[in-house]
């Protein structure tokens with residue numbers, strides 16, 4: 001039986017919802033002794049063609065359960081608005097690790113997730129991106145840049161964009177006020193260039209779409225710049 005494109009989209013949305021439910025039930029870092037409490041946070045729709053990958057949720061997100069709902073989220077929304085993406089069209093929002101890691105013992109913001117926590121959470125991110133197949137990924141902060149762009153300084157990454165296997169990667173600093181990187185006017189200029197890349201990429205997606213929105217179904221799938229396995233469920237379906 002031939003299935004319509006609409007049905008395929010609905011199936012993928014259903015699978016994404018199930019994946020989100022599995023992520024929200026995850027306690028791997030608690031079981032491994034890295035977190036006292038797990039509250040995984042992720043949001044978005046299968047129709048999103050832009051994905052944001054941050055570092056980890058903050059204390060406010062722990063309360064709201066919504067990614068980027070705290071002060072850094074407000075700053076991110078300001079940046080997205082500058083790039084022409086409004087509140088009604090927020091991209092898919094996820095992170096390298098999906099639970100609040102706690103405050104840094106040294107002060108100055110949240111604790112950076114450890115390599116083990118990152119490794120424990122990586123399969124979730126891989127499965128999300130394999131399902132979503134975003135056309136554009138915004139890399140927010142050092143951990144996301146390390147993972148998708150390579151180990152470079154913010155100075156060498158922000159302000160640039162790169163197409164890797166059909167996916168446009170755009171590095172940005174993390175919008176957390178804890179970072180002093182943006183205090184330098186030269187760095188703010190790099191951010192401005194980065195947001196100009198976001199604007200161009202979003203406009204290009206809109207030109208492909210049948211309506212001026214960034215949440216319509218994709219015309220075609222893009223390959224991912226890394227290899228991932230689609231999520232499998234207990235009943236064997238994907």
Ligand code: SF4
Pocket residue numbers: 023026027028029030038039040097098099117120121124
């Ligand atoms: S950070 Fe990721 S792997 Fe760790 S408990 Fe939260 S969802 Fe699970």
